Amino acid sequence: MGRYIIRRLIQAIPVLLGSTLLIFATVFVLPGDPIAALAGEKRADPTIVAILREQYHLNDPFFVQYWNYISGVFQGNFGRTFANVEVSEIMAGKFQVTLNLAMTALILEAIIGVGLGLWAALRRGKATDSAILASTLVLISIPTLVTGFVLQLILGVQLKQSFGIDFFPVAGISEGWRSYLVPGFVLAGTSIAYLTRLTRTSLVETLRADFVRTAVAKGMSRRRVVGRHALRNALIPMVTYLGADLGTLMGGAVITESIFNIPGIGQELFRSVYERQQPVVVGIVTILVLVYILANLIVDLLYAVLDPRIRYE
């Protein structure tokens, strides 16, 4: 097991190198000059620009720049922005915010998605099942922009104005965990729908398995047959989806963060691309890639816990 984890982490290195190189190159070829942008509307003094370009190694060839950057990253140094702020400092706080948001989304997704999926599976072919399936289709079809603004209006504004209930803040993160509920739901929206359908299918399929028939023949109650025998087996694809989704949720937070004005990495990433803050962009993406890799590793390790037929050497 230990050797397996080490092997997987070593395998992650080329993935990390490849993805950072790609992002680095993309930002490199973007039009516009970050030094010129520093001066804002005014035209910058050409001598100062030249000094700054020299100082930030912007005149070096692409691969030299990349090498400087990546060797710093492996030493835990994500570099400085053109405004001379540590990139790791910028990222630290923002990552926490996005992580909060993504975890809220993930928990909501797990509770609602699994709950609805189980409910639909146990009422298969009945009205409840059809209603749940139809609502997941609706959820999949509506873009995040729409659900975001609509829920913000209903839960954040009208709930307070019409009923005096001031529970969901309109935007920002000043209200602690409550601030994350609505954005978390909006962020998780389509994932909830997919997880519902996956859970339903997985359980329906497992309920047809021979070992479920055996459990019934052993005189086990329906509750036990479904809850112990079937669910333990149906859990495997569900856990896979949830684990892989953590990365997707973190990376997909850009729109949700801007709707609800949440100061996370999504917003930061957007601004940094806009300002050509290359070290910030690449730094954020590097961390996101790491999150993906770790989430997938954890999912693979969970496999072995959930299914004893899987063993890692």
Place this chain on the structure above:
Amino acid sequence: MKKTATDVLPAEGGLGNDPLLSVEDLHVEFATRAGLVKAVNGVSYTLSAGETLAVLGESGSGKSVTAQAIMGILDMPPARIPKGAIRFQGTDLLKLSEEARTQIRGRRIAMIFQDALSALNPVFTVGWQIGEMFRVHQGMSKRDAEKKAVELMDRVRIPAAKQRVHDFPHQFSGGMRQRIMIAMSIALDPEVLIADEPTTALDVTVQAQIMELLAELQRESNMGLILITHDLGVVADVADKIAVMYGGRIVENAPVHDIYRRPAHPYTKGLLESIPRVDLKGQDLYAIKGLPPNLLDMPTGCAFHPRCPYRQDNCVTSVPELYEIDPNRSSACHYWREVLDGTDE
């Protein structure tokens, strides 16, 4: 001479008391997209304590569906039982509530299935799965249930039971897995054990061992055993009587030695003749011509008539009832005499 199926069956069973289990004129049908599938059409048989009944038939003959109806593990819907009774010690199981049936399932009527690998839960240890019987039905503690599981594994002769109790089903061989199935089914000393093709997925030497084990366990506990199979060879040594099924009906009932010597139904005769024999080596193997009946579109009259060498005109129009041949035997063939006489003893 004409009798209904129930009359014909002998009221044996030790000292002439009621049979342990009796299936009476059972009908099972399935609602499918293609139409109503009548899987079981008036099946009756009885089983006494300590007796082994072999139910013989090919796929689709209704033998497994009958067993699942006894267990109460049919999915209803799509299955439906429009007619019939299943009496267990005098009580009609079909009239019981679902809770009452759950009390009987596993404890008093148990079942083992064909493919033990898929019939055992892959994510729980075998000890957990055997022990579950004690934990759930008798409220036993985890530790005691595991001890019991080890005892049972010893009893079905799984080597090193104490160590292997923590293994998962996939870590056992096919024969050992079937032994685990058996251990689980006999955990609570059921009065009736239904074995649905218990040896089909195993190789021949292991088949014999499993059959031997079942026979031995049955002798020890005096339970009634229903052995469902399509393999005539498997049942010869262990069964007391045989019910041959075809197209959802019983076509022949007989004590085991009679049926091998002198079958009274053309289908049984065909089955016996299609067993390869050493003394006929080199000759063409006999095969029953034609295909098993389509349950969606059953032949009129006798379901076997399209494949029957004894067919006469009335076979196409009238369904033969079970004719009594002697108090222990019956055959659902209009021409059972000819079939019986046509077999050299």
